[in-house]
Amino acid sequence: MRAVVDPELGADVVELGMFRGARIGTDGAVVVEIALTTAGCPLRGQISRDVKDRVGSLSGVTSVAVETVEMSSQQKREVMARARARAAESPVATEVPARTRVLAISSGKGGVGKSSVTVNLAAALAGRGYTVGLLDADIAGFSVPRMLGLEGELEATPGPDGRPRIEPLVKRVGDGVIRVVSMGFLSPEDEAIMWRGQMLNRGVQHFLEEVAWGDLDYLLVDMPPGTGDIQMGLARMLPRAEMLIVTTPALAAQKVAARAADMARKGYLRVAGVIENMSGFVCAHGQHHDLFGSGGGSRLAEEIGAPLLASIPIQAAISAGGDAGQPAATGTGEAAEAFARLAEAVVAVAPVVDVTNCSARILDDVRRRIDEHEAQAAGQPG
Ligand SMILES: Nc1ncnc2c1ncn2[C@@H]1O[C@H](COP(=O)(O)OP(=O)(O)OP(=O)(O)O)[C@@H](O)[C@H]1O
Ligand SMILES: [Mg+2]
16 A cells, blocks of 8 residues: 555555555455545546556456545644644755745635735835746636736746746846746646646646746736635645635625635735725725625635735726736726835735745755766766
């Protein structure tokens, strides 16, 4: 069973505690019990096949059946803890500098404005002179390229170690810069992408491992709607990532967002703050309307014990800016001011530190020098 690896968590099923036992009949019939993190786990088929292949090839075994059960939330927490401990011992080599603050913008529900918040926060941070990376983790439903008005194709060149290095596309805002990768730069917007489960995760993994991010202050990750595989993958690959949870003021959205926050914490990601979006609309007559209810952001913040970072009003400038590829944050007016306040709140809860001479920077340098050294060594005959 040690040979059966959960490809997503990168460890074998024994180590992860997913192997629950086996019943071996006198006739050589074997029944193996496997506990999965989710019943609908897309890897279920693969893990079952691997178990059958491995056990079926043992002498004396006449048949193999796999029984799967779903883990309790406590068990899931333990599995994630083991996967994390393992990742800490041998982390995936990401190209994200050690000093970069990684913020995943998430929500339980779709359409609450994650992508709008992400691109506008990126623009507001860049406008303050920060170097911002933006990873569009919504592999199947990407919207970042359109919202930033970026078109083009990602190009990969072999790096010093022979692995490809993907150059992000660049958008300049004021003195700052946003470096962007998205599936939208790999395939046309209308083409259905049939990646599922681990493939979804792989897409994000490639973006973390192979993109030449350069020195970033912030890396914002625009998460797909819902929770699950991508979030777990992110927790495994970048255990230091923090979450910003977007909710609308409505009670229903707030409840779903609370589940997302709960899930984040079970995956050991710190929730750095809550952002309320679509909170109120001021009409031409100056009257305030709570179109989607009120108070959801502060209630959620209180419930999960994270600060409410900003309330972003419903503004035509935000959706129009998204459609035009000109984030409202780069303009003036109420929307731009709201995103400016959000950026300041983010800098306050997740400050970037100047790490010249400190260990994080030194580690990056050491890694770079090892890469160079290996490249040189590879180039020398003998
Ligand atoms: N504050 C706002 N004011 C006006 N329109 C908004 C606001 N926030 C988001 N929108 C609009 O709402 C729609 C959904 O927003 P967006 O795509 O950012 O949500 P999402 O959470 O990323 O969705 P998905 O779950 O599909 O990824 C978009 O058309 C966007 O322009
Ligand atoms: Mg989105």
